[in-house]
Amino acid sequence: MTTLTYLQGYPESLLEQVETLIAQNRLGEVISKRYPDTHGITTDKALYQYTQDFKNQYLRNAPPINKVAYDNKIHVLKNALGLHTAVSRVQGGKLKAKAEIRVATVFRQAPEAFLRMIVVHELAHLKEKDHNKAFYQLCCHMEPHYHQLEFDMRLWLICKDEGWL
Numbered sequence: 001m002t003t004l005t006y007l008q009g010y011p012e013s014l015l016e017q018v019e020t021l022i023a024q025n026r027l028g029e030v031i032s033k034r035y036p037d038t039h040g041i042t043t044d045k046a047l048y049q050y051t052q053d054f055k056n057q058y059l060r061n062a063p064p065i066n067k068v069a070y071d072n073k074i075h076v077l078k079n080a081l082g083l084h085t086a087v088s089r090v091q092g093g094k095l096k097a098k099a100e101i102r103v104a105t106v107f108r109q110a111p112e113a114f115l116r117m118i119v120v121h122e123l124a125h126l127k128e129k130d131h132n133k134a135f136y137q138l139c140c141h142m143e144p145h146y147h148q149l150e151f152d153m154r155l156w157l158i159c160k161d162e163g164w165l
């Protein structure tokens with residue numbers, strides 16, 4: 001079950017359900033029925049605006065974001081979902097923090113719910129560096145179904161990887 005390495009850390013009972021769906025050749029069908037829509041946020045400019053709208057609504061006090069972009073160098077399946085960097089640079093004698101968010105290109109053509117999940121994840125990193133309890137509380141504050149979406153997004157990635165979508 002090499003495909004399930006993307007699901008490490010999830011409860012055994014949940015993994016068994018996934019294995020059953022895979023054995024029945026139904027995982028792709030289940031995921032595409034549950035998430036039939038894609039989104040229109042295909043440019044970096046649109047992605048920036050989309051992210052900024054979330055930030056304005058939920059994380060007004062977090063540091064400003066300077067750049068949001070799709071990045072084809074992120075290999076989602078290996079480890080990272082997206083990337084967030086905080087670059088400090090001196091500008092006019094003052095130290096300025098610059099936050100950048102990069103989203104793996106695979107999410108350019110994804111259900112909107114999964115893009116939302118990634119953006120929420122990366123925005124939460126503006127306030128919490130680690131994947132700790134406070135971090136996931138922030139994620140759930142911005143998207144109440146965060147945990148479900150992260151799990152389903154992993155199933156979706158498995159399906160893409162295996163050519164089931």
Ligand SMILES: [Zn+2]
Pocket residue numbers: 121125131
């Ligand atoms: Zn993270």
